[in-house]
Amino acid sequence: MTDFPPEITKEEMGKVSLFLSNINSTFSKERSNLIPILQEAQNRIGYLPHEAMLGIAEFLDIPDIDVYSVVTFYNQFRLNPPGKHSIRVCMGTACHVGGGTVIMDAWKRRLGIDKRQTTPDREFDLDTVACVGCCAMAPVTVIDEEVQGKISPTRVDGILLGYQIERKKESQSS
Ligand code: FES
Structure with missing residues (x-):
């Protein structure tokens, strides 16, 4: 971390x-x-x-x-700059019961940062969010305002792999 x-x-x-x-x-x-x-x-x-x-x-x-x-x-204050992508792990009751803590740990481990921190390359920042109203899809992570449901540690890997591929493409085309 x-x-x-x-x-x-x-x-x-x-x-x-x-x-x-x-x-x-x-x-x-x-x-x-x-x-x-x-x-x-x-x-x-x-x-x-x-x-x-x-x-x-x-x-x-x-x-x-x-x-x-x-x-x-105070939670309103940020010690870290916003990342290019915001990762918000839902910690409402349904998501918490559905494994929200495990999902938060998976994001922390994969990104190498803690809650309310930003990766050194400023690609991602990580935080929790209260119920976003999609409890049937628990556990939920909101990525750049888009709700992703039924998240598992494997899906966390898959999502990050998607970003890595995207970045690679961007750097090759520039
Ligand atoms: S508790 Fe996570 S969407 Fe409702």
Whole structure:
């Protein structure tokens, strides 16, 4: 499993710098602004890179760890950039009973990441989702908004193989 988010890109670093340089025109330096500032930063950047959190802590004159604690406490905040493909494993009751945990473990093992992480090549990010209303197809994984039912660890392999083949074709044609 990877311990760190993928490295920040130049484009993201530019967004972080722009956000931090304009922060005082939108927000006052009050600690109670921490959550709104984090929400705005995530909207602008796509997630909350380390560099953004450090800059926000400096702006509010609070310890870095306080910002990090808030970001890791609330599910709405992302420490990892979005992947090209989003994998969401349903953990609603029917899917949980139907083997959702086994399916989540299969995705984690195959992708080499944990829940709420992104692969180092930024191809996939992994998370759970609440019931998506397709319980008869349990266990379900939603891939890029498309519901895939009756998922098994073997199907996880098959789906990833499909993406690998697609990538290979793309790299050969470019
Ligand atoms: S519990 Fe997974 S679709 Fe309903």
